[in-house]
Amino acid sequence: MRALFLCHNHPGLQPGGTEVFAHGLFRALRDQHGVEGMFLAAVTGAHRERRPGTLLQGIGTATDEALVWLGHFDRFGLAQPDTYGLASLAPVIEAMQPDIVHIHHLLQFGVETVDLIRRAAPRARLIFTAHDFFPLCAQEGQLLTTDGRLCRGPSLDRCQACFPGRSGADFVMRELQMRDVLGEFDRILTPSEFARGRYLAAGYPARQVQVMPNGIAAMPPAPHRPAPDGRRDRFGFFGHLNRFKGGMVLLDASRRLSAEGIAHGVTLHGGTAWQSEGFLAGFSAALEAAPAARHHGLYQGAALPGLMAQVDWVVVPSIWWENAPLVIQEAFLHRRPVICGGIGGMAEMVRDGVDGLHAPVGDSAGLARVLRQAIETEGLWDRLAANIRPPLSLEAAAQRHHDLYRDTLGARAA
Incomplete structure (x- = not known):
């Protein structure tokens, strides 16, 4: 053939x-x-x-x-x-x-x-x-x-x-x-x-x-981050940073959590190529206003397991329907529960309350509430992580x- x-x-x-x-x-x-x-x-x-x-x-x-x-x-x-x-x-x-x-x-x-x-x-x-x-x-x-x-x-x-x-x-x-x-x-x-x-x-x-x-190509899953106190409060974003992927929504949600005194960490991994000056200025301002968030820039695929090992949750805050995001497959391959919008292909891939959590789309206050729920609900992370099904190879x-x-x-x- x-x-x-x-x-x-x-x-x-x-x-x-x-x-x-x-x-x-x-x-x-x-x-x-x-x-x-x-x-x-x-x-x-x-x-x-x-x-x-x-x-x-x-x-x-x-x-x-x-x-x-x-x-x-x-x-x-x-x-x-x-x-x-x-x-x-x-x-x-x-x-x-x-x-x-x-x-x-x-x-x-x-x-x-x-x-x-x-x-x-x-x-x-x-x-x-x-x-x-x-x-x-x-x-x-x-x-x-x-x-x-x-x-x-x-x-x-x-x-x-x-x-x-x-x-x-x-x-x-x-x-x-x-x-x-x-x-x-x-x-x-x-x-x-x-x-x-x-x-x-x-x-x-x-x-x-x-x-x-x-x-998705098979690889050994990254080890889970040690959490002796049981607190799972590290969130990761993986993907290109533009207005459609919702990075700004996540940054504002992180800002809100910090203002409420909720200890947590947000790491954003992805490039900003081909974005307008207006978007880049807004992104810089949002990042500066969110003290618990860090942007680490573009990454290579080989680095993904190491980056996944540093987070407990993968957040997919896209403001459009999405179709079948690769990042959700990557998260499940590495046994990380996903927090995403309850719409389109995201809702189809992530089962709310089973292997992830759904959050309101484009709503930073709503996302902040779900992030706080993820941090403060005892045993939630362990239950969701245990229910993750391996993605299609x-x-x-x-x-x-x-x-x-x-x-x-x-x-x-x-």
Whole structure:
């Protein structure tokens, strides 16, 4: 079996959840199931300087991974007008003639790439994993309004409220194009039931959209932090710091706890790249106002066990629905209860009062109450930690994907 993977970045340059899983899945399929192929990661000058005269560049010593330089991407229409860059992919795809093309994001590659693949490899079966809601939502694919309200799904009035400068025709044409492009795929995968429900509510056919959970690479769990007095009051945040991930909400919750005289510690691990000056100024001010909080910056995956060993709880204070956050899988792998919003993919992964706690979304006072409950409720941490189920392994996820690929190819043969 030959498989071509396309992702909007490479985890070596941007270690986001989608990039980490897509890359890990590609390697697991190669190593466990003998799947041959190529992992193509789209990048721009913001991620790595382009070498003159090159559009594709290898990654280290890997012969089956490459970066593809693409520019001028239109995030509203998920369009890639860089026809010269896209044309460089055609010979690669034609020579490879993949059986399966698995696209993990339309960002950077754009909808035009799907048509290019259809022409270059007409017999390939196409798989798309919807790691977020970009095909449904032009507002950064998060079903979150510009003023921070949760959105159930696209409608002309709601979409125009987020983009007052856009005409109604723009949204109609965008929706029609997304339906046309995604209609080319044999399967649309979502990592959560919640995400599948959003695509079905938007009118995508149930036979095409199915849940396929992400997996995580196995590793020995980090030891629990010694707590002779039984007090579990160390909270960790892991992930990119932006307004969607809720780091500011956590900082204000920590400030409130300190003002109430509640001893605790909050550590934030993650970078702040590509954030506006306004956000960075607000983050610095919020950090200064929270004496029990510390920001330790960007971290590498290899450092995660050591960082987990220093915390009792993992907090996921995202203000949008989320889909299937990798950080929750990481927390459960290391046997840390999770405190998160009781919505979307977070609520689906974390069972309130069983292996974690749900907190009000975007409400720092509500989050502070839950953090205080976590600290002061005797025996709570031990009970929740004991109930944690191991997350799906990357190996198991690879097996499920391999079975899906075979099933899809079998449907073609039939």
